[in-house]
Every structure is written in structure tokens, then in C-alpha cells.
Amino acid sequence: MNATIQMEKTDSQAPRDIDRAEHEVREDTRDGARRELVAFRAAAQDFCVDIMSIREIRGFTAATVVPHAPDYVLGVMNLRGSVVPVVDLSRRLGLGATQGDDRHVIIIAMVGPQMTGLLVEAVSDILSIPEDEIRPTPEVASEAARGFISGVICEGERLLRLVDLTRLLPPEQGAQP
Template sequence: MRISENDMLELIAFTLGDQEFCIEVVSVREIRSWTPATMLPHSPDHVRGVINLRGAVLPVMDLALRLGLAPAEPSQGSVIIVTQIGSQIVGLLVDLVSDIFTISAEEIHPAPDVSKTMDREQIRGMIPMDDRMICFLQLNALFGAIESEAA
């Protein structure tokens, strides 16, 4: 989706380890507390397994591992952000939801060109806020990669 500099975006920020990331609120269906997942044989390393979401089977992805960070160590404070992109619903395991905020598109800075091509596709940009830097993730790129791995 193309956004113009005048567009306002509502974002939800969360932490993975000591880093902060965000995604668009419009992609979030709900936020729920951590529930241990049932492992699936032969699934990619970043797929923690599945949980029961009101009768539906929800795959849960370790977002830290998916992004090349150290695997998440779920605790009672961990949450699952239930996201929807198109028809696909996936839970994202994160350490903590830290903020919900609105910014204009012009406040998003391009990500520096220091990572692999696939990583750059997953990052929409960087958002400087107060004394911190928030990485704005492109969920479509993450979900597209999941779909191709499942094929």
C-alpha cells in the first residue's frame, strides 16, 4: 500500500529483547496473553506452534527469531499480537506491547542500507521518537515469506 506524506498512520509498538518495533494497528485483530503453543512437526524454526483461538487454529510465530534476533523466552508478561493480512491470521509472539501512537508518513525515515535485501523488504522504515528508535515492520513481506515456506 502506498502512503502519501500527508497520511496519518496509527501504529502499535512492542518490544523484542531490547529493541522496539511497530506495525499498523489496522492489521491487529487483538492482543492476548501468552499461551503455550502446540508444536507442529517439520515447521520452520520461527513457528512456535499453534494455539486455540475461540475454536480456530492460530499459528504463532516467534517474531524475534523470524527477524534474526535471539529466540523469545516467553514469560507471563509476553503477549501474542493476533494479526490479519488479507485472509491470513497469524499470532506474533512479542515481549511486551509498549505504545499505541499516531504519526504522519513524513516522520518515517528510510531504513539504512546495512542489511540483506529480504530484511530491507520487511522494514518499512525507522521512526525516531523521543530518545528511542522504532523499527516499522512491513507485515506483508513477513507473511509472504511464511506462505512461500509453507508451499
């Protein structure tokens, strides 16, 4: 009986703990001290995005093809009644197509005003990185790569590219220019 009461108390506190954690992340970002990032793999390379843009991470679900969509748009999926476009992130970054299967995941993120699914190989970490450790994208990168990548982070032996989600979709598809 006590265990049940304790469980109920813990469950009722969970939303407040989540709200408090989200508030702390927002404060850190505003102060410029740290950025909370979700790290993932696409095309066998390491990337990351700001955690505040992530809505959820789902197992792979095949998308319904949309005729005449750009080649990096796999199609759309039904997410609790919302139609969400699914982008092959590897292909969009110019790294080749991904053959999605049960080992892959879809990151549901806000890309501008549009909720969008990003097909990736796997989510690996949640990182808290000091702002001053985010380096500019090297000039040797192509113009296209610099357009999608807003910075580079050295994290141990890994080199992560920080993806600018607002540039993934053209303005006519709902993202910001």
C-alpha cells in the same frame, strides 16, 4: 438507579465511538496525513506495526508444536475455534529465540489473508505518526532486514522499526509476496 441508566447509555454508545475512531484512522491513512501504529518490544528492541492489522493483544499462551514448521513458527493456538499460527517475531527477524512466559504477549494480526499470532516481549504504545516522519530503512541494514522492515521512526529517544507484516510468512503459508 440513575448510575445504572447512565452506564447502560454509555455502554450502548461505545460501539459507535469505536466505529467513529476506526473511520477517522482510515481517513487519516487515506489522506496520507498520519499513521496509527502499535509499538512493541521484541529482542529488547522497539518495533511497530500498523494498528489496522491488529485484531487483539493476548497474554502468552503456549502453542501446540507443528512438525516440520520453520524454526520461527512456535506452533498453533486455538483462538475461539480458529487455528492460528504463532510466530516468534524475534527469531523471524534474526534476533534470536524468545522463551515465552507470562511476561510476554501475543499480538493477533492479519498477515496477508492469514490471522497470525506474533510473540513479543510487551506492547508499549499506540502512536499517531505523520507519514513524512517514517524514514526509509537504511542501506546499511542487511537485505533480510530491509525485507521485513519498511521504515524507521524516531520517536523521542526511541528508534522504532516499522515491520512489514506481509513479508513475515512465505507465500505458501498464506502471506502476500
